[in-house]
Amino acid sequence: MISCRYVGGDCSSIGEREFDTVGQRAEFSEEIFREVVIGNAPFVTEEDFKRCGFTEEELEAFGPSGARVDPPQSFNDKLAMAQQMFRDVLARMLTNKDAVFAEVSDAGT
């Protein structure tokens, strides 16, 4: 299983589960994680998420997309960094469709 966090600016639906909060946790099998990322749902691994440096206070105040009013620049910068990590993994998955996750994650590069 891959432990990951939602980093989308809006909301995503995975099966019947809704994600609308930056930092929302999920665990997916490798196969589902691949479908999630290729389906453009912005998730990053727990390790990548930690590297972005979000604080608990930031996530509480600005994590929910519906309540995100004028977040500070520091939060925007961290979110942009997380979303770039997602896009990087997505790009590697799209160009390397048969690779296992370890080969397309940052750990594999």
Place this chain on the structure above:
Amino acid sequence: MANYSFSRLERAYLQAQPTFGTIPNTTGTATLTGSNACRFMKMELQNEVALLERPDKTGTRSQEGMVSGRKIGRWSIEMSVAANGTPGTLPDCDPILQAIFGQTAAVGSGSATISSSTDATPIVVSCGVAHGITSGALEVVTVAGHLTNTNANGTFLAYASDAETLSLIGSVGNGNGAGSAGTVSRAKLTYTFVDAISQFTLWSFRTPATLDQRVGNTCLVAEATFNLNQDVATWQANGDCLWVLRSKDFATADVQQAGGLLAFPSEPAVPVTNGTIIPGFTGRFVAGQSVASTTATAFAAAATMFPTIRNTTIRVQTQNLMVRDTFGSYYATMDEGDVRNITLSFNIYDDDSTGVNLLKTWGDTKVPVDFVLNLGTVPGNTWVHYLKNVYLAAHVLGDGQLRFDASYADSRATTTNLAVRDEYQLIIA
């Protein structure tokens, strides 16, 4: 007892289809996955089979039996306008947008910190570092986190007056003085036309799975329509497809109907969808005499935001069709396209302002106009319809409501020159 279906229990899946006539597959197994899911409101998939009747006289007035003729499918879909929500990431409806434009979107990236802004019309933001846009060029950017002069926040077509300065076209300073802080981001998707024709595969799965499931093979977009000023922003598209294959008919499907599949797939277990709706009345309507007929500098300085727009419709007629007259096949064997027809129609409350008078003048003098129509205001879910060189129809005053309004019927957008095909761009930022 037969199983019935609730009309809500239907899901759509979209796949870009690289090869005419071939539903995406690997050695006969459909490559459909949950990642292809896309929410929608209404979908139609239907076949049309001509009937051939023997034209000879029979000696009676009774019609004798007929035989089936050429075969084709049709599709249409209506859905909420919903981007991914994460700037620079493809929306779920991307395969349809690809089929409208003929190619996938260019992905923009990069950002710069803002040091100051002018409390003026338009707002000019200074970055103090290079913003990355070529001087003299126009590009859609998103400003966030700007303080004091907060009207600078949002998505704008920007004019790069130099390497570090951007004019936010259609913006108006909010009168509190110069602003500071924030970033200007170039993360976005830009769909532009090419003349090649792209197609997609449209799947409809209903619950329970024992019902007939369907797939539209080789869907071409003939027309797409975007409406502004609805409660929930929606858009529609329709066109031809090669054939609509039904799961219950798969066993008897011929080669063209099967589209390369050896079996009709079951619905993916975990559909993945993204994004949320846009209040259709949020956004910005900006127009100015076209860059091509003036200069980018003049356009940036003079383009005006119109605050009293009522309804607006952007219609994209690609004129993409199936070729239905080739010898030797019941089915279309290739596609064809004619001149694209991109039109804008809108109405606006009439008043004595300079801007509203300018619209009337442009309609009467046929001076080409560039329009920048933002639908939505949330970063990651703002759809910018950028129409160039529009020849406005002459206005018609209407007194069908309490205030006079001026209506502009379908007015055609045209390319700046034949090499750039820039009559219409869709930017999602």
